[in-house]
Amino acid sequence: MTNGPLLPPFDEENAPFWEAARRGELRLQRCSETGRLIFPPRQRSPWAPHTQPVWSALSGRGTIWSFVVVHPPLLPYYAERSPYNVILVALEEDVRVRLIGNLVASEAGDIGEVEPDGIEIGARVRVVFQPVGAEIRLPRWILA
Amino acid sequence: MKDAAAIVGIAETPFARTLEASEKSLAVQAILAALDDAGIEPAEVDGFASYTLESTDEVEIAKNLGVGDATFFAQVGYGGGAGPGCVGLLAMAIATGRCRVGVAWRSRKRGSGGRPWAGAAPQVTASASWTRPWGLLRPVDEIAMLTRRYLYEVGATRDHLANVALAVRKMANRNPRALMHDEPLTREQYMSARWISEPLCLYDNCLETDGALACVVVSAERARDCRQAPAYLHAVAQGLPRQSHAMVNYWCDDPLRGPSWVCAEQLYRDSDIRPEDIRVAQIYDAFTPLVLFSLEGYGFCGRGEGAAFSEGGALEVGGRLPINTSGGGLSEAYVHGFNLINEGVRQLRGTSSNPVAGADTCLVTGGDGVPTSALILRS
Numbered sequence: 001m002t003n004g005p006l007l008p009p010f011d012e013e014n015a016p017f018w019e020a021a022r023r024g025e026l027r028l029q030r031c032s033e034t035g036r037l038i039f040p041p042r043q044r045s046p047w048a049p050h051t052q053p054v055w056s057a058l059s060g061r062g063t064i065w066s067f068v069v070v071h072p073p074l075l076p077y078y079a080e081r082s083p084y085n086v087i088l089v090a091l092e093e094d095v096r097v098r099l100i101g102n103l104v105a106s107e108a109g110d111i112g113e114v115e116p117d118g119i120e121i122g123a124r125v126r127v128v129f130q131p132v133g134a135e136i137r138l139p140r141w142i143l144a
Numbered sequence: 145m146k147d148a149a150a151i152v153g154i155a156e157t158p159f160a161r162t163l164e165a166s167e168k169s170l171a172v173q174a175i176l177a178a179l180d181d182a183g184i185e186p187a188e189v190d191g192f193a194s195y196t197l198e199s200t201d202e203v204e205i206a207k208n209l210g211v212g213d214a215t216f217f218a219q220v221g222y223g224g225g226a227g228p229g230c231v232g233l234l235a236m237a238i239a240t241g242r243c244r245v246g247v248a249w250r251s252r253k254r255g256s257g258g259r260p261w262a263g264a265a266p267q268v269t270a271s272a273s274w275t276r277p278w279g280l281l282r283p284v285d286e287i288a289m290l291t292r293r294y295l296y297e298v299g300a301t302r303d304h305l306a307n308v309a310l311a312v313r314k315m316a317n318r319n320p321r322a323l324m325h326d327e328p329l330t331r332e333q334y335m336s337a338r339w340i341s342e343p344l345c346l347y348d349n350c351l352e353t354d355g356a357l358a359c360v361v362v363s364a365e366r367a368r369d370c371r372q373a374p375a376y377l378h379a380v381a382q383g384l385p386r387q388s389h390a391m392v393n394y395w396c397d398d399p400l401r402g403p404s405w406v407c408a409e410q411l412y413r414d415s416d417i418r419p420e421d422i423r424v425a426q427i428y429d430a431f432t433p434l435v436l437f438s439l440e441g442y443g444f445c446g447r448g449e450g451a452a453f454s455e456g457g458a459l460e461v462g463g464r465l466p467i468n469t470s471g472g473g474l475s476e477a478y479v480h481g482f483n484l485i486n487e488g489v490r491q492l493r494g495t496s497s498n499p500v501a502g503a504d505t506c507l508v509t510g511g512d513g514v515p516t517s518a519l520i521l522r523s
Binding site: 005006007008009014039040046065066067068069070071074075078081083084086088096097098099100101102111116121132136138140 | 271273274275276277278279280281282285288289290292293296338339340341342343387392394395397399
Protein backbone atom coordinates (compact mmCIF):
# COMPACT_ATOMS: atom_id res chain seq x y z
CA MET A 1 0.00 0.00 0.00
CA THR A 2 1.29 3.42 -0.89
CA ASN A 3 0.13 6.57 0.85
CA GLY A 4 1.92 9.20 -1.16
CA PRO A 5 1.54 10.51 -4.70
CA LEU A 6 2.91 8.45 -7.57
CA LEU A 7 6.07 10.17 -8.69
CA PRO A 8 8.07 9.63 -11.85
CA PRO A 9 11.48 7.97 -11.54
CA PHE A 10 14.11 10.05 -13.32
CA ASP A 11 15.79 8.44 -16.28
CA GLU A 12 18.04 9.54 -19.13
CA GLU A 13 15.04 10.44 -21.27
CA ASN A 14 12.93 12.46 -18.85
CA ALA A 15 15.53 14.07 -16.55
CA PRO A 16 15.84 17.34 -18.55
CA PHE A 17 12.04 17.80 -18.35
CA TRP A 18 11.98 17.46 -14.56
CA GLU A 19 15.13 19.55 -14.06
CA ALA A 20 13.53 22.35 -16.07
CA ALA A 21 10.26 21.99 -14.15
CA ARG A 22 12.18 22.44 -10.90
CA ARG A 23 13.38 25.80 -12.26
CA GLY A 24 9.81 26.73 -13.22
CA GLU A 25 10.34 26.18 -16.93
CA LEU A 26 8.45 23.96 -19.38
CA ARG A 27 10.91 22.31 -21.76
CA LEU A 28 10.28 19.62 -24.35
CA GLN A 29 12.32 17.96 -27.05
CA ARG A 30 12.33 19.15 -30.63
CA CYS A 31 13.43 17.35 -33.77
CA SER A 32 16.73 18.97 -34.73
CA GLU A 33 15.94 18.59 -38.44
CA THR A 34 12.22 19.42 -38.72
CA GLY A 35 11.82 21.53 -35.58
CA ARG A 36 8.73 19.55 -34.67
CA LEU A 37 8.02 19.07 -30.95
CA ILE A 38 8.48 15.56 -29.58
CA PHE A 39 6.60 14.13 -26.60
CA PRO A 40 7.06 11.97 -24.54
CA PRO A 41 10.85 12.40 -24.51
CA ARG A 42 12.86 9.74 -26.30
CA GLN A 43 16.29 8.81 -27.63
CA ARG A 44 15.73 9.73 -31.27
CA SER A 45 13.51 11.96 -33.34
CA PRO A 46 10.87 9.79 -35.02
CA TRP A 47 10.99 12.19 -38.00
CA ALA A 48 14.76 11.99 -38.35
CA PRO A 49 15.89 8.83 -36.57
CA HIS A 50 19.56 9.48 -37.28
CA THR A 51 19.41 12.62 -35.16
CA GLN A 52 19.01 13.23 -31.48
CA PRO A 53 16.31 15.60 -30.24
CA VAL A 54 17.26 18.93 -28.70
CA TRP A 55 15.59 20.41 -25.62
CA SER A 56 13.88 23.78 -25.98
CA ALA A 57 11.82 26.08 -23.75
CA LEU A 58 8.11 26.61 -24.38
CA SER A 59 5.65 29.36 -23.56
CA GLY A 60 3.72 27.22 -21.09
CA ARG A 61 0.42 28.12 -22.73
CA GLY A 62 -2.22 25.92 -24.27
CA THR A 63 -5.88 24.95 -24.39
CA ILE A 64 -7.83 22.18 -22.68
CA TRP A 65 -8.20 19.33 -25.21
CA SER A 66 -10.14 17.04 -22.87
CA PHE A 67 -10.65 16.36 -19.17
CA VAL A 68 -11.98 13.80 -16.72
CA VAL A 69 -13.28 14.01 -13.16
CA VAL A 70 -11.93 11.11 -11.15
CA HIS A 71 -13.89 9.31 -8.41
CA PRO A 72 -12.95 6.38 -6.11
CA PRO A 73 -11.88 3.60 -5.82
CA LEU A 74 -8.41 5.13 -5.84
CA LEU A 75 -5.07 4.94 -4.07
CA PRO A 76 -5.36 6.66 -0.66
CA TYR A 77 -3.47 9.84 -1.62
CA TYR A 78 -5.74 10.38 -4.59
CA ALA A 79 -8.95 9.19 -2.88
CA GLU A 80 -8.47 11.91 -0.23
CA ARG A 81 -8.43 14.55 -2.96
CA SER A 82 -11.30 13.14 -5.04
CA PRO A 83 -13.29 14.03 -6.94
CA TYR A 84 -10.55 15.89 -8.79
CA ASN A 85 -9.93 16.80 -12.40
CA VAL A 86 -7.25 15.65 -14.80
CA ILE A 87 -6.91 17.67 -17.99
CA LEU A 88 -5.13 17.14 -21.28
CA VAL A 89 -3.58 20.36 -22.57
CA ALA A 90 -2.86 20.97 -26.25
CA LEU A 91 0.21 23.21 -26.36
CA GLU A 92 0.21 26.60 -28.06
CA GLU A 93 3.37 25.74 -30.06
CA ASP A 94 1.84 22.55 -31.53
CA VAL A 95 -1.69 21.40 -30.69
CA ARG A 96 -0.71 17.80 -31.54
CA VAL A 97 1.44 17.77 -28.41
CA ARG A 98 -0.76 17.22 -25.38
CA LEU A 99 0.33 17.21 -21.73
CA ILE A 100 -1.55 15.60 -18.87
CA GLY A 101 -2.07 17.93 -15.93
CA ASN A 102 -4.61 19.25 -13.46
CA LEU A 103 -6.56 22.50 -13.55
CA VAL A 104 -6.05 24.40 -10.31
CA ALA A 105 -7.68 27.61 -9.13
CA SER A 106 -4.46 29.37 -8.13
CA GLU A 107 -0.68 28.95 -8.24
CA ALA A 108 -0.78 26.85 -5.04
CA GLY A 109 -4.34 25.52 -5.45
CA ASP A 110 -5.30 21.89 -4.85
CA ILE A 111 -6.46 19.54 -7.59
CA GLY A 112 -9.89 18.99 -6.06
CA GLU A 113 -10.72 22.70 -5.73
CA VAL A 114 -11.96 23.52 -9.21
CA GLU A 115 -15.69 22.96 -9.76
CA PRO A 116 -15.98 20.32 -12.54
CA ASP A 117 -18.90 22.17 -14.17
CA GLY A 118 -16.58 25.10 -14.78
CA ILE A 119 -14.09 23.15 -16.88
CA GLU A 120 -14.47 23.53 -20.64
CA ILE A 121 -12.75 22.02 -23.63
CA GLY A 122 -11.02 24.82 -25.50
CA ALA A 123 -10.38 26.96 -22.40
CA ARG A 124 -7.00 28.74 -22.48
CA VAL A 125 -4.60 27.77 -19.70
CA ARG A 126 -1.06 28.55 -18.55
CA VAL A 127 1.36 26.38 -16.63
CA VAL A 128 2.25 26.66 -12.95
CA PHE A 129 4.70 24.45 -11.11
CA GLN A 130 3.71 22.94 -7.78
CA PRO A 131 6.07 21.12 -5.38
CA VAL A 132 5.07 17.49 -4.81
CA GLY A 133 7.57 15.60 -2.69
CA ALA A 134 11.13 16.79 -2.16
CA GLU A 135 12.45 16.67 -5.73
CA ILE A 136 9.52 17.23 -8.03
CA ARG A 137 7.63 20.28 -9.18
CA LEU A 138 4.62 19.09 -11.16
CA PRO A 139 3.40 21.24 -14.01
CA ARG A 140 -0.25 22.08 -13.42
CA TRP A 141 -2.45 24.65 -15.11
CA ILE A 142 -4.56 27.69 -14.29
CA LEU A 143 -6.99 29.52 -16.57
CA ALA A 144 -5.13 32.10 -18.63
CA MET B 145 -3.71 -17.89 -45.39
CA LYS B 146 -7.35 -17.07 -46.06
CA ASP B 147 -9.59 -19.89 -44.70
CA ALA B 148 -6.51 -22.12 -44.28
CA ALA B 149 -7.28 -22.81 -40.61
CA ALA B 150 -10.40 -23.05 -38.48
CA ILE B 151 -11.52 -22.97 -34.87
CA VAL B 152 -12.95 -26.42 -34.16
CA GLY B 153 -13.20 -26.45 -30.38
CA ILE B 154 -14.25 -23.88 -27.79
CA ALA B 155 -14.87 -24.04 -24.06
CA GLU B 156 -14.90 -22.01 -20.90
CA THR B 157 -15.06 -22.59 -17.17
CA PRO B 158 -17.96 -21.15 -15.22
CA PHE B 159 -17.61 -17.39 -14.70
CA ALA B 160 -17.89 -15.86 -11.24
CA ARG B 161 -16.70 -12.93 -9.19
CA THR B 162 -14.75 -15.47 -7.17
CA LEU B 163 -13.71 -19.01 -8.12
CA GLU B 164 -11.81 -21.30 -5.78
CA ALA B 165 -9.56 -22.86 -8.43
CA SER B 166 -6.20 -21.34 -9.39
CA GLU B 167 -5.55 -19.67 -12.75
CA LYS B 168 -3.48 -22.71 -13.76
CA SER B 169 -6.24 -25.11 -12.82
CA LEU B 170 -8.82 -23.02 -14.72
CA ALA B 171 -6.57 -22.86 -17.78
CA VAL B 172 -6.10 -26.62 -17.86
CA GLN B 173 -9.82 -27.18 -17.38
CA ALA B 174 -10.77 -24.84 -20.24
CA ILE B 175 -8.20 -26.23 -22.69
CA LEU B 176 -9.19 -29.82 -21.95
CA ALA B 177 -12.86 -29.00 -22.47
CA ALA B 178 -12.12 -27.21 -25.77
CA LEU B 179 -10.23 -30.28 -27.02
CA ASP B 180 -13.18 -32.47 -26.00
CA ASP B 181 -15.48 -30.12 -27.90
CA ALA B 182 -13.32 -30.62 -31.00
CA GLY B 183 -12.93 -34.36 -30.49
CA ILE B 184 -9.12 -34.08 -30.43
CA GLU B 185 -6.81 -35.84 -27.95
CA PRO B 186 -4.50 -33.62 -25.83
CA ALA B 187 -1.52 -35.67 -27.04
CA GLU B 188 -2.10 -34.26 -30.53
CA VAL B 189 -1.58 -30.63 -29.44
CA ASP B 190 1.68 -29.24 -30.79
CA GLY B 191 1.08 -25.48 -30.81
CA PHE B 192 0.35 -22.84 -28.15
CA ALA B 193 -0.56 -19.17 -28.30
CA SER B 194 -1.32 -17.04 -25.27
CA TYR B 195 -1.37 -13.51 -23.89
CA THR B 196 1.89 -12.13 -22.47
CA LEU B 197 -0.15 -11.43 -19.33
CA GLU B 198 -0.94 -15.14 -18.95
CA SER B 199 0.33 -16.59 -15.66
CA THR B 200 0.48 -20.24 -16.76
CA ASP B 201 3.11 -21.02 -19.38
CA GLU B 202 3.14 -23.67 -22.10
CA VAL B 203 5.34 -26.00 -20.08
CA GLU B 204 2.77 -26.15 -17.29
CA ILE B 205 -0.10 -26.70 -19.71
CA ALA B 206 1.81 -29.39 -21.60
CA LYS B 207 2.90 -31.30 -18.54
CA ASN B 208 -0.63 -31.39 -17.16
CA LEU B 209 -2.36 -32.39 -20.38
CA GLY B 210 0.17 -34.93 -21.67
CA VAL B 211 0.86 -32.86 -24.75
CA GLY B 212 3.37 -34.41 -27.15
CA ASP B 213 6.36 -32.68 -28.74
CA ALA B 214 5.28 -29.08 -29.30
CA THR B 215 6.76 -27.19 -32.25
CA PHE B 216 5.13 -23.78 -31.97
CA PHE B 217 4.63 -21.50 -28.94
CA ALA B 218 4.26 -17.72 -28.91
CA GLN B 219 2.56 -14.87 -27.12
CA VAL B 220 0.86 -11.60 -27.97
CA GLY B 221 1.08 -8.48 -25.81
CA TYR B 222 -1.17 -5.61 -24.77
CA GLY B 223 -3.85 -7.34 -22.68
CA GLY B 224 -7.21 -6.88 -24.34
CA GLY B 225 -5.59 -6.28 -27.71
CA ALA B 226 -4.19 -9.80 -27.83
CA GLY B 227 -7.07 -12.30 -28.17
CA PRO B 228 -7.66 -12.45 -31.93
CA GLY B 229 -3.90 -12.07 -32.38
CA CYS B 230 -3.30 -15.31 -30.46
CA VAL B 231 -5.71 -17.18 -32.72
CA GLY B 232 -4.04 -15.52 -35.70
CA LEU B 233 -0.63 -16.78 -34.60
CA LEU B 234 -1.98 -20.32 -34.57
CA ALA B 235 -3.56 -19.86 -37.99
CA MET B 236 -0.22 -18.68 -39.40
CA ALA B 237 1.68 -21.49 -37.71
CA ILE B 238 -0.72 -24.08 -39.11
CA ALA B 239 -0.77 -22.52 -42.59
CA THR B 240 3.04 -22.55 -42.70
CA GLY B 241 3.39 -26.06 -41.32
CA ARG B 242 4.90 -25.10 -37.97
CA CYS B 243 2.24 -27.05 -36.03
CA ARG B 244 -0.93 -29.02 -36.63
CA VAL B 245 -3.14 -28.65 -33.55
CA GLY B 246 -2.94 -25.31 -31.75
CA VAL B 247 -4.60 -24.12 -28.57
CA ALA B 248 -5.09 -20.55 -27.40
CA TRP B 249 -6.39 -19.66 -23.97
CA ARG B 250 -6.82 -16.98 -21.33
CA SER B 251 -7.22 -17.68 -17.64
CA ARG B 252 -7.65 -14.85 -15.23
CA LYS B 253 -8.74 -14.26 -11.67
CA ARG B 254 -9.48 -10.58 -11.99
CA GLY B 255 -12.62 -10.81 -9.88
CA SER B 256 -11.00 -12.12 -6.73
CA GLY B 257 -7.51 -10.73 -7.39
CA GLY B 258 -6.41 -7.36 -6.07
CA ARG B 259 -7.15 -4.16 -7.85
CA PRO B 260 -3.80 -2.80 -8.91
CA TRP B 261 -4.77 0.76 -8.00
CA ALA B 262 -6.15 -0.09 -4.55
CA GLY B 263 -3.24 -2.16 -3.29
CA ALA B 264 0.42 -1.88 -4.14
CA ALA B 265 1.49 1.15 -6.14
CA PRO B 266 1.41 0.59 -9.87
CA GLN B 267 4.73 1.01 -11.61
CA VAL B 268 5.32 4.56 -12.73
CA THR B 269 7.55 3.87 -15.68
CA ALA B 270 7.62 4.84 -19.33
CA SER B 271 4.33 6.36 -20.53
CA ALA B 272 2.70 6.00 -17.08
CA SER B 273 5.15 8.56 -15.71
CA TRP B 274 3.46 11.18 -17.92
CA THR B 275 -0.04 10.47 -16.58
CA ARG B 276 -0.16 8.80 -13.15
CA PRO B 277 1.51 11.55 -11.08
CA TRP B 278 -1.45 13.81 -11.93
CA GLY B 279 -3.96 11.19 -10.79
CA LEU B 280 -4.83 9.54 -14.11
CA LEU B 281 -4.44 6.14 -12.49
CA ARG B 282 -6.74 3.51 -13.93
CA PRO B 283 -7.66 2.22 -17.37
CA VAL B 284 -11.10 3.81 -16.96
CA ASP B 285 -9.49 7.24 -16.44
CA GLU B 286 -7.35 6.80 -19.52
CA ILE B 287 -10.31 5.90 -21.75
CA ALA B 288 -12.58 8.53 -20.14
CA MET B 289 -10.14 11.19 -21.39
CA LEU B 290 -10.64 10.06 -24.99
CA THR B 291 -14.38 9.67 -24.42
CA ARG B 292 -14.89 13.27 -23.26
CA ARG B 293 -13.15 14.54 -26.38
CA TYR B 294 -15.12 12.15 -28.58
CA LEU B 295 -18.49 13.27 -27.17
CA TYR B 296 -17.43 16.90 -27.68
CA GLU B 297 -16.16 16.45 -31.24
CA VAL B 298 -19.06 14.40 -32.61
CA GLY B 299 -21.86 15.98 -30.57
CA ALA B 300 -22.75 12.75 -28.77
CA THR B 301 -24.08 12.28 -25.25
CA ARG B 302 -24.11 9.72 -22.45
CA ASP B 303 -27.22 8.27 -24.08
CA HIS B 304 -24.96 6.87 -26.78
CA LEU B 305 -22.75 5.17 -24.23
CA ALA B 306 -25.90 3.81 -22.59
CA ASN B 307 -26.98 2.37 -25.96
CA VAL B 308 -23.96 0.09 -25.76
CA ALA B 309 -24.36 -0.84 -22.10
CA LEU B 310 -28.06 -1.64 -22.47
CA ALA B 311 -27.74 -3.59 -25.73
CA VAL B 312 -25.03 -5.80 -24.30
CA ARG B 313 -26.89 -6.29 -21.01
CA LYS B 314 -29.96 -7.54 -22.90
CA MET B 315 -27.75 -10.14 -24.55
CA ALA B 316 -26.50 -11.27 -21.13
CA ASN B 317 -30.04 -11.48 -19.79
CA ARG B 318 -30.64 -14.35 -22.28
CA ASN B 319 -27.29 -16.08 -21.70
CA PRO B 320 -27.28 -18.40 -18.65
CA ARG B 321 -23.43 -18.31 -18.48
CA ALA B 322 -23.40 -14.54 -18.11
CA LEU B 323 -22.67 -12.99 -14.72
CA MET B 324 -25.42 -10.45 -15.40
CA HIS B 325 -27.97 -13.03 -16.60
CA ASP B 326 -30.41 -12.15 -13.83
CA GLU B 327 -29.69 -8.41 -13.70
CA PRO B 328 -31.68 -6.26 -16.11
CA LEU B 329 -30.40 -2.71 -16.68
CA THR B 330 -32.59 0.28 -17.48
CA ARG B 331 -31.60 3.64 -18.93
CA GLU B 332 -32.71 5.25 -15.67
CA GLN B 333 -30.38 3.00 -13.68
CA TYR B 334 -27.58 3.83 -16.07
CA MET B 335 -28.15 7.59 -15.80
CA SER B 336 -28.28 7.55 -12.00
CA ALA B 337 -25.28 5.22 -11.50
CA ARG B 338 -22.26 6.43 -9.58
CA TRP B 339 -19.39 8.03 -11.44
CA ILE B 340 -16.09 6.22 -11.81
CA SER B 341 -14.32 8.70 -14.06
CA GLU B 342 -16.58 11.33 -15.60
CA PRO B 343 -17.94 11.05 -18.24
CA LEU B 344 -17.87 7.28 -17.52
CA CYS B 345 -20.11 5.73 -14.87
CA LEU B 346 -20.22 2.29 -13.28
CA TYR B 347 -22.09 0.71 -16.21
CA ASP B 348 -19.56 1.92 -18.76
CA ASN B 349 -17.06 -0.45 -17.11
CA CYS B 350 -16.56 -4.15 -17.72
CA LEU B 351 -17.10 -6.76 -15.04
CA GLU B 352 -14.51 -8.15 -12.65
CA THR B 353 -14.42 -11.86 -13.31
CA ASP B 354 -12.67 -15.12 -12.47
CA GLY B 355 -12.68 -17.62 -15.33
CA ALA B 356 -10.84 -19.17 -18.26
CA LEU B 357 -11.55 -19.86 -21.92
CA ALA B 358 -9.80 -21.75 -24.69
CA CYS B 359 -10.12 -22.60 -28.35
CA VAL B 360 -8.56 -25.17 -30.67
CA VAL B 361 -7.27 -24.35 -34.16
CA VAL B 362 -6.45 -26.88 -36.90
CA SER B 363 -6.04 -26.81 -40.69
CA ALA B 364 -9.13 -26.47 -42.87
CA GLU B 365 -8.53 -29.99 -44.11
CA ARG B 366 -8.37 -31.48 -40.62
CA ALA B 367 -11.34 -29.34 -39.54
CA ARG B 368 -13.70 -31.23 -41.80
CA ASP B 369 -13.14 -34.37 -39.69
CA CYS B 370 -13.77 -32.77 -36.31
CA ARG B 371 -16.80 -33.10 -34.08
CA GLN B 372 -18.08 -29.56 -34.63
CA ALA B 373 -18.73 -27.46 -37.71
CA PRO B 374 -15.56 -25.44 -38.41
CA ALA B 375 -15.41 -21.68 -37.97
CA TYR B 376 -12.87 -20.78 -40.67
CA LEU B 377 -10.35 -18.03 -39.96
CA HIS B 378 -11.03 -15.97 -43.05
CA ALA B 379 -8.83 -13.00 -42.11
CA VAL B 380 -6.71 -12.05 -39.14
CA ALA B 381 -4.82 -8.82 -38.51
CA GLN B 382 -2.96 -6.76 -35.94
CA GLY B 383 -2.51 -3.00 -35.68
CA LEU B 384 -0.05 -0.76 -33.87
CA PRO B 385 -0.45 2.68 -35.44
CA ARG B 386 2.47 5.06 -35.85
CA GLN B 387 3.33 7.04 -32.72
CA SER B 388 0.59 5.37 -30.66
CA HIS B 389 0.81 4.53 -26.98
CA ALA B 390 -1.06 1.76 -25.17
CA MET B 391 -4.12 3.10 -23.31
CA VAL B 392 -2.72 6.63 -22.99
CA ASN B 393 -2.88 7.21 -26.72
CA TYR B 394 -2.71 10.98 -26.48
CA TRP B 395 0.53 11.62 -28.32
CA CYS B 396 -0.27 10.64 -31.89
CA ASP B 397 -1.66 13.10 -34.43
CA ASP B 398 -5.28 11.94 -34.03
CA PRO B 399 -6.04 10.07 -30.79
CA LEU B 400 -9.63 9.39 -31.89
CA ARG B 401 -8.40 7.38 -34.83
CA GLY B 402 -7.35 4.46 -32.65
CA PRO B 403 -5.56 1.17 -33.35
CA SER B 404 -8.74 -0.33 -34.82
CA TRP B 405 -8.25 1.73 -37.96
CA VAL B 406 -4.85 0.30 -38.83
CA CYS B 407 -5.92 -3.21 -37.84
CA ALA B 408 -9.08 -2.97 -39.97
CA GLU B 409 -7.16 -1.77 -43.01
CA GLN B 410 -4.97 -4.87 -42.87
CA LEU B 411 -7.92 -7.14 -42.03
CA TYR B 412 -10.02 -6.13 -45.03
CA ARG B 413 -6.99 -6.12 -47.32
CA ASP B 414 -6.94 -9.90 -46.89
CA SER B 415 -10.69 -10.42 -46.77
CA ASP B 416 -13.43 -11.18 -49.29
CA ILE B 417 -15.89 -10.21 -46.56
CA ARG B 418 -16.60 -6.48 -46.28
CA PRO B 419 -18.14 -4.57 -43.36
CA GLU B 420 -21.47 -4.52 -45.20
CA ASP B 421 -21.44 -8.35 -45.33
CA ILE B 422 -21.07 -8.69 -41.55
CA ARG B 423 -24.36 -9.21 -39.69
CA VAL B 424 -23.00 -9.79 -36.19
CA ALA B 425 -19.85 -8.64 -34.42
CA GLN B 426 -18.10 -9.25 -31.12
CA ILE B 427 -16.44 -5.93 -30.31
CA TYR B 428 -14.05 -5.55 -27.41
CA ASP B 429 -15.91 -3.76 -24.65
CA ALA B 430 -13.84 -3.20 -21.54
CA PHE B 431 -15.49 0.24 -21.68
CA THR B 432 -18.59 1.28 -23.65
CA PRO B 433 -16.88 4.00 -25.73
CA LEU B 434 -14.44 1.46 -27.17
CA VAL B 435 -17.40 -0.03 -29.05
CA LEU B 436 -18.27 3.31 -30.65
CA PHE B 437 -14.61 3.88 -31.59
CA SER B 438 -14.41 0.36 -33.06
CA LEU B 439 -17.62 0.67 -35.11
CA GLU B 440 -15.86 3.52 -36.89
CA GLY B 441 -12.48 1.85 -37.13
CA TYR B 442 -13.87 -1.38 -38.60
CA GLY B 443 -15.83 0.51 -41.22
CA PHE B 444 -19.46 0.08 -40.13
CA CYS B 445 -19.79 3.86 -40.29
CA GLY B 446 -17.57 6.89 -40.85
CA ARG B 447 -15.30 8.76 -38.46
CA GLY B 448 -17.44 10.39 -35.76
CA GLU B 449 -20.55 8.41 -36.71
CA GLY B 450 -20.27 5.56 -34.18
CA ALA B 451 -22.49 7.26 -31.64
CA ALA B 452 -25.29 7.90 -34.15
CA PHE B 453 -24.89 4.33 -35.45
CA SER B 454 -25.80 3.02 -31.99
CA GLU B 455 -29.23 4.68 -32.03
CA GLY B 456 -32.56 2.92 -32.58
CA GLY B 457 -31.50 -0.44 -31.14
CA ALA B 458 -28.91 -0.96 -33.88
CA LEU B 459 -26.66 -3.00 -31.60
CA GLU B 460 -29.43 -5.29 -30.31
CA VAL B 461 -30.85 -8.51 -31.74
CA GLY B 462 -32.88 -7.52 -34.79
CA GLY B 463 -30.86 -4.31 -35.18
CA ARG B 464 -28.45 -3.32 -37.92
CA LEU B 465 -25.44 -4.93 -36.22
CA PRO B 466 -26.06 -6.98 -33.07
CA ILE B 467 -22.87 -6.96 -30.99
CA ASN B 468 -21.45 -8.99 -28.12
CA THR B 469 -24.25 -11.51 -28.23
CA SER B 470 -23.05 -13.37 -25.13
CA GLY B 471 -23.05 -10.17 -23.08
CA GLY B 472 -19.38 -9.37 -23.79
CA GLY B 473 -16.98 -7.99 -21.22
CA LEU B 474 -19.60 -5.60 -19.90
CA SER B 475 -22.19 -8.22 -18.95
CA GLU B 476 -21.07 -11.83 -19.54
CA ALA B 477 -17.51 -11.96 -18.20
CA TYR B 478 -14.36 -9.90 -18.56
CA VAL B 479 -11.54 -12.27 -19.44
CA HIS B 480 -9.55 -9.93 -21.69
CA GLY B 481 -11.98 -10.46 -24.54
CA PHE B 482 -11.53 -14.20 -25.06
CA ASN B 483 -15.26 -14.78 -24.57
CA LEU B 484 -15.81 -12.70 -27.70
CA ILE B 485 -13.85 -15.26 -29.74
CA ASN B 486 -15.87 -18.21 -28.45
CA GLU B 487 -19.14 -16.34 -28.95
CA GLY B 488 -18.18 -15.60 -32.55
CA VAL B 489 -17.78 -19.34 -33.10
CA ARG B 490 -21.14 -20.00 -31.43
CA GLN B 491 -22.88 -17.59 -33.81
CA LEU B 492 -21.61 -19.59 -36.79
CA ARG B 493 -22.59 -22.87 -35.14
CA GLY B 494 -26.04 -21.47 -34.36
CA THR B 495 -25.62 -22.16 -30.65
CA SER B 496 -25.54 -18.58 -29.34
CA SER B 497 -28.08 -17.58 -26.70
CA ASN B 498 -28.85 -14.68 -29.05
CA PRO B 499 -28.61 -16.27 -32.50
CA VAL B 500 -28.48 -13.81 -35.40
CA ALA B 501 -30.40 -15.10 -38.40
CA GLY B 502 -28.21 -15.86 -41.38
CA ALA B 503 -24.96 -15.20 -39.52
CA ASP B 504 -22.39 -16.86 -41.76
CA THR B 505 -19.61 -14.45 -40.78
CA CYS B 506 -18.62 -12.77 -37.55
CA LEU B 507 -16.08 -10.05 -36.77
CA VAL B 508 -14.19 -10.43 -33.48
CA THR B 509 -12.04 -7.54 -32.29
CA GLY B 510 -9.47 -6.83 -29.62
CA GLY B 511 -9.43 -3.59 -27.65
CA ASP B 512 -9.28 -0.26 -29.43
CA GLY B 513 -7.32 1.36 -26.60
CA VAL B 514 -4.14 -0.67 -27.15
CA PRO B 515 -2.13 -2.21 -29.99
CA THR B 516 -4.82 -4.57 -31.15
CA SER B 517 -5.94 -7.44 -33.33
CA ALA B 518 -9.08 -8.72 -35.04
CA LEU B 519 -10.37 -11.68 -36.99
CA ILE B 520 -13.19 -12.51 -39.37
CA LEU B 521 -14.78 -15.93 -38.94
CA ARG B 522 -16.90 -17.59 -41.61
CA SER B 523 -18.84 -20.84 -41.68
